Amino acid sequence: NFMLTQPHSVSESPGKTVTISCTRSSGSIASNYVQWYQQRPGSAPTTVIYEDNQRPSGVPDRFSGSIDSSSNSASLTISGLKTEDEADYYCQSYDSSKRVFGGGTKLTVL
Amino acid sequence: EVQLVESGGGLVQPGGSLRLSCAASGFTFSSYEMNWVRQAPGKGLEWVSYISSSGSTIYYADSVKGRFTISRDNAKNSLYLQMNSLRAEDTAVYYCAREAGPLGGWFDPWGQGTLVTVSS
Numbered sequence: 293n294f295m296l297t298q299p300h301s302v303s304e305s306p307g308k309t310v311t312i313s314c315t316r317s318s319g320s321i322a323s324n325y326v327q328w329y330q331q332r333p334g335s336a337p338t339t340v341i342y343e344d345n346q347r348p349s350g351v352p353d354r355f356s357g358s359i360d361s362s363s364n365s366a367s368l369t370i371s372g373l374k375t376e377d378e379a380d381y382y383c384q385s386y387d388s389s390k391r392v393f394g395g396g397t398k399l400t401v402l
Numbered sequence: 403e404v405q406l407v408e409s410g411g412g413l414v415q416p417g418g419s420l421r422l423s424c425a426a427s428g429f430t431f432s433s434y435e436m437n438w439v440r441q442a443p444g445k446g447l448e449w450v451s452y453i454s455s456s457g458s459t460i461y462y463a464d465s466v467k468g469r470f471t472i473s474r475d476n477a478k479n480s481l482y483l484q485m486n487s488l489r490a491e492d493t494a495v496y497y498c499a500r501e502a503g504p505l506g507g508w509f510d511p512w513g514q515g516t517l518v519t520v521s522s
Contacts, residue, residue, distance in 0.1 A: 327508040329447075336497055336512040337447065343503060348510070382447050386507035389461045391437065391449040 294318045296383050296394035303400040306373050312397045314383030315365040324385045326366040328357055331380045331396075340381075341368060375401050404428040404511055406498050411516030418488050418520070424481040424498030424513055432476035435501035437509060438483050440494035448494075451483065452501070466492075488520045 295317040304310040314326065326344050329337035339348050341357035344366065354374075359366045366385075370377055378401045383394040410422040424436070438450040451472040452461040460472055471484040481498050495517050499509035 324507060325503070325505070329509075331447075336514055337509075338512070339502075339508070339510045342508055342510070380446075384447075384508060389452075390463070391439075391452065391507065391509075393439075393447040393449060396446040 293390055294385075294387070294392060296385060296392055298381075298383060298394040298397045300395070301398040301400065303402060304373055306375060306401055308373050309369060309371040310373060310399065311370075312368045312381055312383075312399070313365050314367070314394050315363065316385065319387070320361065321359050321364045321366055321385075322361050324387060326357070326359060327384045328355075328366075328368045329382045329384065331382065333379075337382065370399075373401050377401055404500070406500065406511060406513035408496060408498050408513045408516040411496065411518045413519045413521065414488055415522050416489060416520055419484070419486045420488065420518060422483040422485065422496055422498075422516060422518070424483075426479045426481065426500075429500075431474075431479040435506055436474060436481045437499045437501060438472060438481075439497045439499055439509065439512070440492075441497070441515075442491070442494040445494075450496070453481070485518070488518075490520050492518065493520045494518060 297315045328341040330340045331337040340355045345357040354371045356369045380396050382396045405427045407425045437452050453472045469487045473482045495515040497512050497515045499512045502510040
């Protein structure tokens with residue numbers, strides 16, 4: 293089994309750009325798609341990026357995803373930060389029989 | 403509208419049992435794989451279990467294997483999680499989530515969750 297490691301927290305000012313990383317411990321990051329979920333307090337998670345870099349309808353194009361095989365990691369980038377983006381963000385991937393979440397990153401927009 | 407509604411949570415003593423249900427609507431339930439995901443208070447998300455559309459393939463996280471049983475009734479558009487030998491560390495909000503994408507492996511949408519508290 294592999295693990296996904298995220299920074300515990302990040303903070304940035306409104307209007308700026310922030311990137312959250314997600315590093316896979318073993319096996320290639322490219323071997324299975326990576327997803328990103330946003331979770332606001334008291335609410336269920338919602339998908340902001342699926343299949344590495346795809347945005348669901350309704351998610352603004354300020355959100356983008358990528359993977360980097362050289363660092364075996366995935367990244368979520370949010371540009372033009374808004375206060376409403378303040379939330380917890382989780383990366384997630386899978387293998388044949390397991391689904392794995394990163395530990396989550398608390399994004400503070402201040 | 404696709405909707406998942408969990409129920410069955412509550413307070414249970416350590417060593418006890420509880421059965422969670424998830425009622426699905428707005429899509430052809432029998433065509434989709436399903437999952438349970440949980441979140442302990444103030445903690446991150448943890449995948450718990452997966453079941454294929456027919457129920458023939460099932461996976462569990464190591465933390466619940468042998469204690470939890472996932473099942474489904476496609477005629478009733480319902481997903482279940484039977485939880486036995488409950489421990490304090492099983493205290494969490496439990497979400498049901500539809501498996502998404504042509505290759506699966508991720509979750510969309512999620513239900514609103516049901517809280518399970520294991521305490522004496």
